[in-house]
Amino acid sequence: MNIKIPRGTQDILPEEAAKWQYVEGIARDVSRKYNYKEIRTPIFEATELFQRGVGESTDIVQKEMYTFQDRSGRLITLRPEGTAPVVRSFVENKLHGQPQQPLKLYYLGPMFRYERPESGRMRQFYQFGVEAIGSDDPAIDAEVIAMAMDFYQACGLKNLKLVINSLGDRESRTAHKDALIAHFSPRIDEFCEDCQARLEQNPLRILDCKIDRDHPLQETAPAILDYLNEESTRYFETVQRLLTDMDIPFVIDPNLVRGLDYYTNTSFEIMLEEPEFGSITTLSGGGRYEGLIEELGGPSVSGIGFGLSIERLLMALEARNALPVVEQGLDAFLVTVGDVAAEKGGALLRELRAEGLTADKDYLGKKVKAQFKSADRSNATYTVIIGEEELESGMVKLRDMSSGEEENIPMNKLASHIKQLKKL
Structure with a gap:
């Protein structure tokens, strides 16, 4: 369906x-x-x-x-x-x-x-x-x-x-309403059914009619400013x-x-x-x-x-091309190498997010190269690379996606380091 x-x-x-x-x-x-x-x-x-x-x-x-x-x-x-x-x-x-x-x-x-x-x-x-x-x-x-x-x-x-x-x-509107009724009444049968119904209810609405806006009586209708x-x-x-x-x-x-x-x-x-x-x-x-x-x-x-x-x-x-490009990029994209790193990656992401950083990872079991492509499509500023070696050493690789430069950062200082880089 x-x-x-x-x-x-x-x-x-x-x-x-x-x-x-x-x-x-x-x-x-x-x-x-x-x-x-x-x-x-x-x-x-x-x-x-x-x-x-x-x-x-x-x-x-x-x-x-x-x-x-x-x-x-x-x-x-x-x-x-x-x-x-x-x-x-x-x-x-x-x-x-x-x-x-x-x-x-x-x-x-x-x-x-x-x-x-x-x-x-x-x-x-x-x-x-x-x-x-x-x-x-x-x-x-x-x-x-x-x-x-x-x-x-x-x-x-x-x-x-x-x-x-x-x-x-109210006083001015009442005087104007009476003038409009007197103006439109003699030829109201030339107007649409809605306008005919509005004549007594609210003749001001006749002036706003899309059907009869070109009727000659519209041009000569009494103006409210003359009745203030x-x-x-x-x-x-x-x-x-x-x-x-x-x-x-x-x-x-x-x-x-x-x-x-x-x-x-x-x-x-x-x-x-x-x-x-x-x-x-x-x-x-x-x-x-x-x-x-x-x-x-x-x-x-x-x-x-x-x-x-x-x-x-x-x-x-x-x-008018007056709307700026609204960036939705990530601060960091986590690239994992191996099943263990993929499993542990969720905890690291949570730590980054808890520090106010935007972060994500692959959830489709992609190869490393494909993960980097995902990071690029996500407009990530940095990628964080972890594998078994990084988990054992407590260090991660941080890659700047614009320059390609990498540095090793202690895992427990990753969030604060990224936040510091964002201020530079």
């Missing part, structure tokens, strides 16, 4: 996994510098969390979630995004009671959406995301945006384009000043609409702009949310965050 991997998923093989570990390491390092702590939430949650948190009118909830009944008849969904689970944990564990606020959190892990698989878009995909919860200060908005930009730059990407917008507070009240306008202007102070260039796009219902005020996307490729690729996005924490049973506090695709990041790095 030939069982194949599910469509829209991928096996991350060892050589590729090293690249993932590289960018994940940068994500953790940037998070540490910004004082964000890791949070790990379940891969599956109650379906209601995403219905209430993400929004009934979103494509994610209506079309893309992996939902099933467990044996107790409860509706369970594989998480399609990271914010709602983090907020659920924030509320359930009463993290709003911690003295250090806002609470700064980051996550790394798989998400699941039933979408049409294509380049950079998988049904199981991995996200790095952050959430800063508990502050209404626009300075935290600027910090979150700066953190995302710093992460991409630390990974080696250039020509980044930051696009920002404001979706306004004084408070929302002042907030957005402050975010812009803070970004300018940080020397982070940006472009304002009044048509920027995030795909989740919980966004308010600051909204942003980061794109990769490469003139020589003639394309602009969206790498990540995020924004501020108000009301989400209350909706899930928490206090009246707001948050802001972003989520980015690790797959899309790696594609961009590889396409």
